[in-house]
Amino acid sequence: MDAPSPSRRPDLKRKLVVVGDGGCGKTCLLIVYAENRFPEAYIPTVFENYVTLVQHESKVVEVALWDTAGQEEYDRLRPLSYPESDVILIVFSVDFPTSLANVLDKWYPEVSHFCPSTPLLLVGTKTDLRTDQTTIRMLSAQGQSPVTPEYGASIAKEIGALYKECSAKTGKGVKDVFEAALRESMKGRWGRKVKERNTEHGAQVVGWSDADST
Numbered sequence: 001m002d003a004p005s006p007s008r009r010p011d012l013k014r015k016l017v018v019v020g021d022g023g024c025g026k027t028c029l030l031i032v033y034a035e036n037r038f039p040e041a042y043i044p045t046v047f048e049n050y051v052t053l054v055q056h057e058s059k060v061v062e063v064a065l066w067d068t069a070g071q072e073e074y075d076r077l078r079p080l081s082y083p084e085s086d087v088i089l090i091v092f093s094v095d096f097p098t099s100l101a102n103v104l105d106k107w108y109p110e111v112s113h114f115c116p117s118t119p120l121l122l123v124g125t126k127t128d129l130r131t132d133q134t135t136i137r138m139l140s141a142q143g144q145s146p147v148t149p150e151y152g153a154s155i156a157k158e159i160g161a162l163y164k165e166c167s168a169k170t171g172k173g174v175k176d177v178f179e180a181a182l183r184e185s186m187k188g189r190w191g192r193k194v195k196e197r198n199t200e201h202g203a204q205v206v207g208w209s210d211a212d213s214t
Contacts, residue, residue, distance in 0.1 A: 008060055009060075010053060010060045010061055010062035012059055012060075012062070012186075013061070013062045014064070014086045014182060014185045015064045015066060015084055015085050015086050016063060016064065016065050016085075016086065016087050016088075016089065016178070016185070017066040017068065017088045018030060018065070018066065018067055018068060018088075018091055019088060019089070019090055019091065019110070019111065020070055020089075020091030020102075020103075020123075021091075021092065021093075021102050021107075022069065022070040023070075024091050024092055024093040024099045024125060025126050025168055026068070026089075026091045026125075027039075027067055028125075028168040028169075029091065029125055030050065030065050032171060032174050033065070033175075033177075033178055034050045034052060038168060038169055038171075048067075049065065049066055050064070051063065051064045051065070052065070056179070056182045056183075056186075063178075063182070066081050066085075082111075082114040082115050085115050085118050086119075086185035087119045087181045088115060088118050088119070088120050088121070089123050089177070089181060090103055090107045090108065090111065090120060090121070090122050090123065090159075091123045092124060092125070092147070092152075093124070093125050093129075094125065094126055094130050094146050094147040094152070095126050095146055097139070097146075097147055100124075100147050100151075100152065103122065104158070104159070108120075119184040119187060120159065120161035120162070121163075121164055122155060122156040122159065122162070122163050123163075123164050123165070123166065123177055124147060124165040124166070125165075127165050127167045127172065128169050128170050128172075129146065152165065162180055162184055164176060
């Protein structure tokens with residue numbers, strides 16, 4: 001996605017909200033995408049809401065990036081970020097399997113409650129650590145191993161999300177994550193077939209709107 005002229009008015013506006021456990025790489029992912037740099041020294045708890053213009057296919061899109069804090073003490077405030085979301089990225093870290101377990105236990109139920117018809121991406125971060133020997137040893141000592149692409153994709157299928165992976169540190173896959181997020185946001189706005197998302201209590205039928213509300 002190339003940046004268009006700042007003076008050009010956008011054809012569309014899209015709001016992307018990022019959720020997930022604290023420390024799983026949400027803020028780094030946004031900083032790398034928005035500022036094209038990896039924060040080596042200081043990583044803020046939350047990236048300030050950021051608005052940018054991008055060229056997506058034949059349209060100029062104003063993209064609002066909303067970061068959220070994953071810590072429990074922010075549980076009451078986080079829902080304020082959800083209204084009018086066009087796509088939600090649920091993020092976990094491949095070097096922290098518990099963060100993927102929490103997608104099912106916490107993040108998907110929360111997102112489904114507040115945004116039942118919003119398209120979802122499940123994003124695995126820190127893929128550079130999947131082959132890192134120190135990471136592998138530390139997880140092995142706990143009877144765990146890095147999350148595989150196949151397992152991540154299976155969880156995405158279970159919750160009705162598109163699956164993507166990336167490494168903010170190396171930059172690999174970051175652009176693809178946001179291009180996919182924009183594509184999904186367009187589908188949601190322009191209408192999608194009714195689909196099912198699995199929940200603890202069975203299948204939840206979700207209907208996508210046929211009308212664009214931009």
